[in-house]
Amino acid sequence: MNQQQSGAPSRAMSVAELELDPSGAAVGLHPAPGAPAIARGEVYALVRVDGRPAATVIGTVAEGEDAIRVLAGLARERLAAAAAAPRTEAEHLAAGRPLPPTGAAPAPPRTSVIVATRERPASLARALDSLLVQDHPDHELVVVDNAPRTTDTHDLVTRKYAGRVRYVREDTPGLAVAHNTGAAAADGEVLAFTDDDVIADPHWLTALTEPFATDPGLGCVTGLILPARLGTSAQILLESHGGFAKGFAPRLYDPAQPPADEPLFPFTAGSFGSGANMAFRAAALRQAGGFDPATGTGTPARGGDDLYAFVAVLSAGFRLRYTAEALVWHHHRDTWQDLRNQAYGYGAGLTAYLTATLVRHPRLLPALLTRLPRGLAHARTMTARRGEGDDGVPGDGHDGVPGEHGAQHHPWPRNLSRLERRGMLYGPIGYARARARGAFRKAGAR
Template sequence: VIVATRERPGSLARALDSLLVQDHPDHEVIVVDNAPRTTDTRDLVTQEYAGRVRYVREDTPGLAVAHNTGAAAADGDVLAFTDDDVIADPHWLTALTAPFAADPGLGCVTGLILPARLSTPAQILLEAHGGFAKGFAPRLYDPAAPPADEPLFPFTAGSFGSGANMAFRAAALRKAGGFDPATGTGTPAKGGDDLYAFVAVLTAGFRLRYTPEALVWHHHRETWQDLRNQAYGYGAGLTAYLTATLVRCPRLLPALLARLPRGLAHARAMTASRGQTSGGGVPGEHGTHHHPWPRSLSRRERRGMLHGPLGYLAARTRGGKR
């Protein structure tokens, strides 16, 4: 289990406590301290969790770089990734890794992410419009049998899962080239590291399974400014990962161009201002529109989309090609 972190020892400790009570019989937890400014993370791991959690330092900033460093340090057949702002259900790791044993062609498994709390308007608004969850039904994505209800497949990577709850067969991730180090939080690209990896594994010929039995609870950002930053990062990460995919796998360009008209329509709909529907609703009810999505956040997402390719290229120029 690889957890990349930067200067958040309080939330990291909470996450580690949940990872150390997993019912999976054979696992190791690795913390990757990404571009640290202080010794707080190292002190926490090496003192409070000595002998139970392995500490690795990565000085180059960027979530994808940190994930690659953690993967290189690990020796397991399956590499699970989560974030420092989650609490993992005790059965999480068992549920997330079991599908690999049942399907030798499986390269990636993702799981369900639910909110740890809904105590601020920003948290409620995010969750009311879907949050990080991808539904409550399992699903298999197979490049040999593209899903009929997803005409943009495999470029709708956001529907496959999220980086706070994902696992890869180590051999599949290596064959796919790992995470693109010019993507992710901490780089000018702002995000897209998980989306890139999902598509890379699928285009390498492996299947991807979403399993809601693998559950983590995510601590959503609390303030309006956090939500503004998140909206911008989502937009940037989307187009950054698409740029990364084409730069690193140009043979996919014809397929992407064929899907471009529908893709643009999908992007416009995804970032549209969602108005209030008629009728009542429970505050924060999952997937409903009872809390209108502000136009300002839609504009932030679209500005992020414009930034994404430039941010990705800036990250590569700065040294993200490593």
């Protein structure tokens, strides 16, 4: 596929952070962590207000223009529009249980950060460097080396990070298996999970785990994932159609008060968060049975391990919270083949996780069957050829910005939609193959 067929622009975007004070005045603009210097042309910026993530904007900075002035003007417009927009029911619930101000917040619980990895030492080192400067007062770092072919990861952790990072080896391939192994080795009251291709904001772990100290019924917290770079058209296209971001409004998902705006709840697990930025109360994850080892990257199921865990924890009666203050920067794969693999994997992971949920929690079958007609319609809409934004004009530049969940800034190729649907058909088969292979016997799975 070439860039013209993709519908995505060929020029790279700069990725930046724009700082505003509470009055809206701009106080700073700098490249995002790990991103190159800000260049003229299109700039994608995270907007922070008084240090807190609040929005994203994209603006074109022409030669001779002041980038901070251009982006600050766009930021004030977006923040004003967001303030005027009506809240969903789940957002009202989240706003009704606000976190205490930072100064008054109780100390976050003892936390174990678990990073599963396989043969990516350079990427892992970048992630670990960011995790070692977290402002969380009491945490440990655990690296799970999943089905290694070389000693590269072992050598990196035991030499460069000796005494600061624990190394655990898991020879059975699969992300869920690795996560279960890491959880078994960890000693934290809270278990936080992220990937080896992120850079964590210094406040990430504190923001992700503080809610557990104020809500004993909370089982899971997820956070904001933004792109570390937008250097290729594949990266820009993915981010323009939501990427991994879930927006900036707080959300609280409570099984005792299902959100009216999500009729498929709790089976719309993709809206809750993503595996690169999630934390669980250890006792809640154990009660829910842990991750299903027959799901996830590295298994025939191709994905769905995080989605399965979200639904399992909610089904066990715990609440799930999303907060944009827990931020990681994700290095998206940068080629078209990567994007094709992701499209297929997303589809497969979706139906694999649903299959896993019914296999391990058959009592949920009536609820799923009740929601199935809407679910099929939702799946078709999700994988349809995208390109019309809120104004109905395909790809005219007024349909949102990369990083805004669900925005449709560039047309979505039909072949990617077909791959997602093919993945959906394959997902249950992949899950069955993984269970037949025996992965489900690992880590105490039923």
